[in-house]
Amino acid sequence: MKDKIIVKNKDYAEPLNSVLIDSFQVTKTVNQSWQIQFNAYDDKSVAFSLLQAQNSILWRGQEFIIKQIQPTYANSLNTTQVTATHIGYEVQRVFQHNVNTGTKTYSVNDVLSFYLNGNSFDYTWEVRGSFDNQQIENLGNANGQDMLSKITSTWSNAIITFDNKKIIVYSSDDYYQDKGKVITYLGNTNQVQLTYDSTNLVNKLYCISDNSGDENSKPAFNPFYVQDDESIKKYGLYEGNPVSDNRFNNADAMRQYALSQLQPEPSLSIQVQFNANNEDIDTGEIRTLIIPELNLTTKVTVTQVTLYPLSDTQQSQAQLDNTAKTILNYNNSLQNALSGHVDTTTNINTTISSAIASNQDEINKINSALKQQSQAVTTDNGTITYTLNTGVVYVYCNFTDIVANKTSFNVPNGFVPNNTINGSLVINESGTNYIINYTISSTFDIKSIYSLQNESVTELNNQATGNFSYLI
Structure with missing residues (x-):
């Protein structure tokens, strides 16, 4: 099953079955983060006990490292919130102590090779797409996370993602x-x-040659401005801080870079x-x-x-x-x-008044029809009452001796929703919380019932009462 969640450390690998499925969240942001987060309840399993910092979560063929755990004890129930980041970001454990001193020209592959070649953490790399060579000063004396930042800051079209411990650097043209x-x-x-x-609007920049701290060296080019005339015409002048960068030793290269730093819109x-x-x-x-x-x-x-x-x-x-x-x-x-x-503004008041006058009778008829309707269905397993009131169906449930995954009620004509509705109802009966997972289409189907009591969650054949509502 591709959605099975495995928790593991160096000794054990166990399926985690106590995840609250509505809480399982995957977030992914280009060049920033890739993580999963979920809540799980204590089912006294080995898997739950393995939810500890720096253990691994395996999901859909990818490995994530647990970074945060937040246990909560409430209403006799022990739950834990888990946040795990993709193992690709653990490349920060790689540290390159050597330094390539001076300003040198590198490809993306050169940078990856310099940091990762022969690393003891089994990280590999791949470059997909075309990148121009760029100059970098004093590369090294930094960890793998700094390496990733160096790549994205040096090559503005670089997109970094991972396949477990393989670091893949795409050009934006290949990634999107x-x-x-x-x-x-x-x-x-x-x-x-x-x-x-428009907070960060910038349509003019002053470009300065970077002498790399040597006051006696001759500038590579004379200072100059770049600007976006259309933006200035539209919004007025917004000048940003002066720009200097020792990667560019001629005016044309600096001009192209500075134009890319404008934010004219x-x-x-x-x-x-x-x-x-x-x-x-x-x-x-x-x-x-x-x-x-x-x-x-x-x-x-x-x-x-x-x-x-x-x-x-x-x-x-x-x-x-x-x-x-x-x-x-x-x-x-x-x-x-x-x-x-x-x-259309000049005629809008007349149009609205005319529409209200011509449709008021129909509006009154609709309101009258929606005032209230009610139907009930009774079976051997319980009773379900449907009340229609101004477009909302209120479903009142009284379930007795329900058998999980088998109970189904026919929904009366006129109360059937346009689309299937899936939901989870939590009710309280005699101090015990019950979770009822249901589906509504042409029938009202009970998928499962769980009892939350005495720090355990149990699928059961038991009594439950409650009510909820949904829009038709």
Whole structure:
């Protein structure tokens, strides 16, 4: 089973069966982090006892190292929150004490080889894509994490990811791939948040030759400015701090670098929450973002994901890029929308008044129809009552002698939701908490019932009462 979670140390490797599945979270951010987090309850197993710092979690073929554990004791139940980071980041254990003194020219592979060749922790590497050689001063006397930072700061198009202890450095052109998938507002997502921020706007920079601390050496080039005239025309002048870098010993190279450091447009951050928990999305994807209300269709790259791969209820989330083209498309959409609003503003009050007057009778009929309906289904295993009130179905449950994974109630016509609803209901009966996992489609199906009592979680055939609600 690909989703089996294994906990291991140097002596044992055991499957962990006490994970609370809705809490199991995977987060991945380009060039920053890759980790899993979850809560587990104490089922007195060897696996639970292995949830200790620096032990490993194996999941979907990748190894993660436990970095944080947070035990909690409440209501006679012992649970532990676990945070584990990908073993690739343990490359910080590699330390290169030697130093290549002076300013020298390196490829990405040269840097990786200098730090990792012959390391005692079994880290390997691979470079995918094309990178220009760059100059680096005094390389070495640092650990493997500093090596990764040196690569991403020296090569702005470098993307670093891992396959266990293999470090893979991609060029951005090789990492980001368009597989033809889309993100559509009111399609596979009902929530798209766009954050437009001009705090770090910079459209002019002063470039200075770096003499590397030698006051007597001659500058490689005379100081000069670079600027973005279109940005200055649109927003006014925003000058950043002077730029100097000893990697560039001629004005043309420095000019190209400085232009890449400008931020002539406000940044655009896009966050998406998908309608389904099983949205198959990962960093490195290029997707088409469609927001019909803005007439916006643009390509975006996925730079961060938060996934709940074991849950039936938690929704996948993604952070999208803020490339110059995306921002331009967004600006054009806003401008077109503004023009359309201006054209219709003079008639809007008349239009609204007319619409209300012509539809008031229909509104009254709808409200009357939704006031309240109620139906009940009774079986040998219990009773379930459905009450419809202003668009919300309230489901009142009275279950007796339920057999887990077998109980099913027919849902009355008129109360069937448009889509399957999966949920987990926690109720309290005589001091004992019960977790009822259920699915609603054309039937109401009890998937399982667990009792939380005396520091244990037990799947059982027992009594449970409670109520909950869902939107139709």
